[in-house]
Structures are given as structure tokens and as C-alpha cells.
Amino acid sequence: MMVKQRRTIRRVEVERSPRLGLIRPTRLGFRVSVRLHDGQTPEDYTRVLDKLAHAWKVHAVRLASWKPGKVVLLATLVDPLEHVTLPVLSDGLLRVRVGLLDTGAPFVIDFRAVPHWLNVGATQSGKSNLANALIVGLAPQPVALVGFDLKGGVEFTPYEARMSALATERAECAELLAELIGIIMARMALCRAHRVKNIWHSRLPESERPVPIVVLVDEVAELFLMADKKKEQEEVSAVATRLLRIAQLGRAFGIYLKVCGQRVGSDLGPGVTALRAQLTGRICHMVNDEETAKMALGDMDPGALVAARQISPAMPGTAVVIGSEGRWHRMRSVHVTEEQAEAAAATYAHLAPSWARLTGNVAAAGDLDEVDMEEFTAPDLEDLPV
Ligand SMILES: Nc1ncnc2c1ncn2[C@@H]1O[C@H](COP(=O)(O)OP(=O)(O)O)[C@@H](O)[C@H]1O
Ligand SMILES: [Mg+2]
Structure with a gap:
């Protein structure tokens, strides 16, 4: 009796070892198919991909495809992110391929799919590089660029030729944000006149469709840093309120934000927490403290924090x-x-719409306090013109 039982157990063990197919080399590693045992599912493999990578001494293993009874595993010998090249960054209106994902697919910042982005990272982590990639990708497109650069303009002044507006001091920032809200109001009036919920609606005549505006904010902490003097405190509070309004309303009216920062914690004031909630696209570069990574990645899978x-x-x-x-x-x-x-900014400088043109109808706009937020919505992706 005992002997019989032991034999059964041994047979089960033999059957559960993976049935590998031929190992085929790929550009970055190799691929191998595995025939599943009865009762096994692809999830049994996705759960142990890290362990497999460790056992095979490769950078990573992922599940490339599966069909009933069979999975294909793709092993990469080196990190695909070690050498990143992409020939063209511009990828259609308001879309920029700024980098590569570890899956090997391009990483696309698509402002119409995800209107507002938060990009955090320590000094030297790559924040400016990403802004450069965005500028190269957006410069040839029919969009306006607006910059907020409180580090004395060192970040964006080189690209000023392609920008429709650039603010480098806090008072200027407050003013420019007020003008952006004026633009939102004018676009709102336009949408109302045509009874559409956003600027991308097909009922809006093409000739009247406003130019999309991408707003780049470098080092957001500088905008929120508490000042001592009463006048400066009022400025900070005006800036915080206006930036938040733009984030809330912008998506329906073609105004998109990319906000950068080394720190985005609530120590910068309540305005930052509310703003963060509106910036749903997240990019977390190398950070110095766990707290900032948490601010950026929220309550995602703890694996995301570990990876950061x-x-x-x-x-x-x-x-x-x-x-x-x-x-x-x-x-x-x-x-x-x-x-x-x-x-790129110099080459496409002629495509920068003038600020006067962008603010053309602002005087006719109504009062922001009377806005019913329910009236306007971000467009459904299917409705967007390509
Ligand atoms: N994707 C990248 N590939 C290669 N080098 C990079 C990349 N991103 C940034 N760097 C380099 O790293 C350094 C710091 O990048 P930078 O964008 O200036 O960081 P930050 O603005 O966060 O301080 C620069 O020398 C830059 O050229
Ligand atoms: Mg920088």
C-alpha cells in the first residue's frame, strides 16, 4: 500500500515539470513555448515570471502570448531600456512618443487620452530630458505651447521661439494663468453657442475649432512656496486657485498640463493636493524619498513603488x-x-500661434463663477478627430 502511494506522488512530480519547446533566439534574448499540463493556466506562469528570470539568469521573462494548452515565454537578456532610440517623436495630434516601455512598446504621452500629467524626480533624474522630448514632438504640430519657469527661465527660455507665452516670475505667472482662464471662458462661450460639450465635437465647424494649448510647468514647488509678505501670499493663493481651475476645466477646452517637480507633497499647501488629484498621468523618475514616489504613484500596486x-x-x-x-x-x-x-523650437517657430490670437475672444467671455461644471465634459476618445 505504502509503495503504491509513493509511486503516484513521484509520477505527479514528473508530470508537473515544464514541457519546453524549442528555444528560439530573438533580437534581445530568446523565446520558448511551453505546453501546459492539465489544470494549469497561463496565470500559473505569470505569477512566477520573476523567479524564472532569476533561474534562467536573464533580465526579465514575460508571457508573450498564449492559446489553449500553450504559452509562449519571452526572455530578454538585457534591459531593453539600456539603449533607447526612436526615430520620430511626433505621433499624431497631441501625441508624442517620448520613450520606450520595458515591454518594448513606445511610451506615448497622448494629451487627449490623458489630459494632465505629473512628472516627479530628483535633480538629474531626467525631468528636463522628458520636457525636451515633448518639445521636439510637439513643435511640428498645430498646437500652442505655454511655459511656466520660475527658475529664472533657464529651463524654457531656449525654446521661447516656439512658445506662445512664457512666465518666469510669480507675478507674471499669476497674470498668465488668469489669461488662460480667460481663454477657457471664451472657449466655453463658443461651445455653448454651438451646443457642444467640448472643443473636439464634430458639430463645431473646423474653422472655429480652437488651437489646443499644452502648458508646461517646470518645478511646481516654486509656484507654491510660501512667501512672507502679504502681497506674495496672495499671489501664491491666486496661482494655486487658478492652476487648479485650469486642471479641472482644461480638458474639455483643449488646454493640457504637464507639471514637473522635485517635491509635490502637501507641505506645499492644500492647493497642491487638489492639483495632484487632477493630474492623472504619472511619471515617477528616480526620487530621493519614498514619500515623493508615493505622491506620484498613489496607491498603485506596491510593486510600482519598489520599481521606482x-x-x-x-x-x-x-x-x-x-x-x-x-x-x-x-x-x-x-x-x-x-x-x-x-x-526644433527654432525650426517650427513659425507655427507658434501668437498670444494675441489665442486670447482674441476673451473680452466677450463671461464670469468664471457662473460656470456650471456639469455642462462640459471631456470628449469620448472615439469622438476625437485624428
Ligand atoms: N533618457 C535619457 N537617456 C540618456 N541620458 C539621459 C536621459 N535623460 C536624462 N539624461 C541625462 O541625465 C542628466 C540629467 O537629466 P535632466 O533631464 O537634466 O535631469 P533633471 O531635469 O531631472 O535634473 C543629463 O545629463 C541628461 O542628458
Ligand atoms: Mg531639470
Whole structure:
């Protein structure tokens, strides 16, 4: 009796070892198919991919495909993010391929799918590089660029030729934000006149469709830093309120935000917490403290936080990102120098709409306090013109 039982157990063990097919080399590693045993599911493999990578001494293993009874595993020998090149960054209206995901797919910032983005990272982590990539990608497109750069303009002044407006001091920022709200109001009036809920609606005549505006904010903490003097405190509070309003209303009216910062914690005031909630696209570069990573990645899978903490200073531009489908990935931006971004800004300077044109109908707009937020909505993706 005992002997019989033992034999059964042994047979089960033999059957459960993986039935590997031929190992085929790929550009970055190899692929191998595995025939599943009865009762096994692809999830049995997805759960142990990290262990497999460890056992096979490769960078990563992922499930490339599966059909009944069979899965295909793809092993990469080296990190695909080690060398990132992408020939063209512009990828359709308001879409920029700024880098590569660790899946090998390009990472696309698509402002119409995810209107507002938060990009955090320590000094030298790759924040400016990502802004450069965005500028190179957006410069040839029919969009307006607006910059907020409180570090004395060092970040965006080189690209000023392609920008429709650039604010480098707090008082200027408050003023420029007020003008952006004026633009939102005018667009709201336009949408009302045509009985549409957003500027992308097909009922809005093409000739009247407003130019989309991408607002780049460098180092958001500078905007929120508490000042001592009463007048400065009032400025900070005006800036915080206006930025939040733009984030809340912008998506329906073609105004998109990309906000950068080393710190985005609530120590900067309540305005920052409310703003963060509106910035649903997240890019977390290497950070110095766990807290900032948590601010950026929220209550995602704890694995995202671990991945963010593991970013090596030897690979600047690497980040953990959350985009439209809400899943997280490792990403590395394509290396774009300030010179390249400056050259793109100069080449396409003639495409920058003048600020006067963008604010053309503002005087006719109503009062922001009378806005019914329910009236306007972000467009459904299917409705968007390509
Ligand atoms: N994706 C990348 N690939 C290669 N080098 C990068 C990448 N991103 C940034 N770097 C380099 O790392 C350094 C710091 O990047 P930078 O964007 O200036 O960081 P930050 O603005 O966060 O301080 C720069 O020398 C830059 O060229
Ligand atoms: Mg920088």
C-alpha cells in the first residue's frame, strides 16, 4: 500500500515539470513555448515570471502570448531600456512618443487620452530630458505651447521661439494663468453657442475649432512656496486657485498640463493636493524619498513603488509611469538634448500661434463663477478627430 502511494506522488512530480519547446533566439534574448499540463493556466506562469528570470539568469521573462494548452515565454537578456532610440517623436495630434516601455512598446504621452500629467524626480533624474522630448514632438504640430519657469527661465527660455507665452516670475505667472482662464471662458462661450460639450465635437465647424494649448510647468514647488509678505501670499493663493481651475476645466477646452517637480507633497499647501488629484498621468523618475514616489504613484500596486525605488542613477530618464489604462510600467525617455529641442523650437517657430490670437475672444467671455461644471465634459476618445 505504502509503495503504491509513493509511486503516484513521484509520477505527479514528473508530470508537473515544464514541457519546453524549442528555444528560439530573438533580437534581445530568446523565446520558448511551453505546453501546459492539465489544470494549469497561463496565470500559473505569470505569477512566477520573476523567479524564472532569476533561474534562467536573464533580465526579465514575460508571457508573450498564449492559446489553449500553450504559452509562449519571452526572455530578454538585457534591459531593453539600456539603449533607447526612436526615430520620430511626433505621433499624431497631441501625441508624442517620448520613450520606450520595458515591454518594448513606445511610451506615448497622448494629451487627449490623458489630459494632465505629473512628472516627479530628483535633480538629474531626467525631468528636463522628458520636457525636451515633448518639445521636439510637439513643435511640428498645430498646437500652442505655454511655459511656466520660475527658475529664472533657464529651463524654457531656449525654446521661447516656439512658445506662445512664457512666465518666469510669480507675478507674471499669476497674470498668465488668469489669461488662460480667460481663454477657457471664451472657449466655453463658443461651445455653448454651438451646443457642444467640448472643443473636439464634430458639430463645431473646423474653422472655429480652437488651437489646443499644452502648458508646461517646470518645478511646481516654486509656484507654491510660501512667501512672507502679504502681497506674495496672495499671489501664491491666486496661482494655486487658478492652476487648479485650469486642471479641472482644461480638458474639455483643449488646454493640457504637464507639471514637473522635485517635491509635490502637501507641505506645499492644500492647493497642491487638489492639483495632484487632477493630474492623472504619472511619471515617477528616480526620487530621493519614498514619500515623493508615493505622491506620484498613489496607491498603485506596491510593486510600482519598489520599481521606482530601484531606478539606478546610472540610467537617467528611467521612470515608472501610469498612463491611460491605469497599469504601471518601467519607461525610459529617449535622450533629447537641450540643443536638439532648441533646434526644433527654432525650426517650427513659425507655427507658434501668437498670444494675441489665442486670447482674441476673451473680452466677450463671461464670469468664471457662473460656470456650471456639469455642462462640459471631456470628449469620448472615439469622438476625437485624428
Ligand atoms: N533618457 C535619457 N537617456 C540618456 N541620458 C539621459 C536621459 N535623460 C536624462 N539624461 C541625462 O541625465 C542628466 C540629467 O537629466 P535632466 O533631464 O537634466 O535631469 P533633471 O531635469 O531631472 O535634473 C543629463 O545629463 C541628461 O542628458
Ligand atoms: Mg531639470
